[in-house]
Amino acid sequence: MGKFQGVDFYDVDSLLSEEERAVRDTVRAWVDDNVIPVIGEHYLEGRFPKQLVPQMAELGLFGANLPEEYGCAGLNNVAYGLIMQELERGDSGVRSFASVQGALAMYPIYAFGSDEQKRRWLPKMASGDVIGCFGLTEPDYGSNPAGMITVAKETKDAWVLNGAKMWITNGSTAQLAIVWAKTGKLDDVNSIRGFIVPTNTKGFSAKDQKGKLSLRASDTSELVLQDVCVPKDALLPQSGGLKSPLMCLTQARYGIAWGAVGAAMACYDEAVGYAKNRVTFGHPIGGFQLQQARLAEMLTEITKAQLLCLQLGRLKDQGKATPQQVSLAKRNNVSIATDVARETRRLLGANGILAEYQAMRHLANLESVYTYEGTHDIHTLILGQEITGISAFN
Ligand code: TGC
Ligand code: FAD
Secondary structure: OOOOOOOOOOOHHHHOOHHHHHHHHHHHHHHHHHHHHHHHHHHHHOOOOHHHHHHHHHOOOOOOOOOHHHOOOOOOHHHHHHHHHHHHHHOHHHHHHHHHHHHHHHHHHHHHOOHHHHHHHHHHHHOOOOOEEEEOOEOOEOOOHHHOOOEEEEOOOEEEEEEEEEEEEOOOOOOEEEEEEEOOOOOOHHHEEEEEEEOOOOOEEEEEOOOOOOOOOOOEEEEEEEEEEEEHHHEOOOOOOOHHHHHHHHHHHHHHHHHHHHHHHHHHHHHHHHHHHOEEOOEEHHHOHHHHHHHHHHHHHHHHHHHHHHHHHHHHHOOOOOHHHHHHHHHHHHHHHHHHHHHHHHHOHHHHHOOOOOHHHHHHHHHHHHHOOOOHHHHHHHHHHHHHOOOOOO
């Protein structure tokens, strides 16, 4: 497969700074050289390509928008988004790994942690020496995390955690889990706090979710916490209420909005190449109106999604992006990327079902992305509430 040339119909490149372009180009080349050649095989074998982690750390991809004083790259949010775009152009599982490490494990320590916690953990997480996971979802509480039944009880000199978390990315590979638990009564949502739990703590176990037909090159696990005893300073002191984990989700959803564009660009690029070369009835299929319509639709939606991301990133850099604006971008971009992947798969005919091509893998992955970090439906209802002022949830 040739080097990826980019998809940029509206010269969005000209709206990027030199540094943003340089970051994008570096990660683009790294993905072409290191992810694309191996990802199909890892996907089939159901293995995350963990050999890539040290290189990702070396490139500064973990928590890249967090400050340099903690060993992070200190990039702006547009450069961070472009990293997510390029990683997911490779595979949603690779982007997921970086999203969870940066936005869901490092960010809560950065936003809610003490100075001591930040200095202790963030540099090691930026360097990939400590991998984190984020335990919010439970077997019976996915879309509605307010209902969680994991509890943390305070004793004289410790916190004792009991409960189970489900569908946790990196759960079985992480050395550290950010666990969200209620410290008061089960109906007291305001008592939700975050804890830093080393995964080698007695009573903590992680079991891989088997049988996945999506995100196969990513580890997804169930966490069980049985009388897990952690010191008092495992509590993230500034966390409080459901708002804290939801703030982390806003960071991760932002990255997903960009990432989905990457997956869509990979599929579109594959579709164009195939349409020009595949001949049926004596003509390249790219010359048939039906296939041209497919390609025109894909390019239109990708271009709109790129502009959406860029403006969202600029707003985020100005401190003006709202969670609802992030919801709109996550909802739209994952949806259009899924459509682009599906249409590419179809345009490729029988070849479209092979792991040798990218479309079917991206399509299957995007079904998870559609569901996690707030399902498409949940983001519809978040926007519905923003528009009408009436919550569909309570
Ligand atoms: P609600 O009353 O609306 O909110 C409680 C408080 O939080 C505030 N808030 C947010 N703040 C920051 N960012 C957001 N996105 C926020 N959403 C809400 C809100 O203003 C309020 O603040 P305050 O000051 O009034 O207390 O809460 P609710 O219980 O009605 O729930 C609303 C709902 C349904 C939208 C929320 O529960 C939700 O987003 N559910 C979806 C759950 C979800 O997305 N889970 C994701 C788990 S992690 C994951 O999937 C990782 S995959 C990673 C990978 O591999 O890449
Ligand atoms: P449910 O909440 O049971 O929803 C089922 C269906 O009902 C959906 O279609 C949903 O849209 C719909 N629905 C729910 N409520 C409403 C409503 N009020 N109105 C209309 N429709 C509604 N979680 C973590 O905490 N950490 C992770 O690292 C993590 N990684 C994940 C990795 C993968 C591969 C996957 C698939 C999931 C991961 N998740 C993670 C969990 C993910 O966030 C949840 O799956 C998601 O929030 C949805 O929850 P659920 O699966 O329980 O679906």
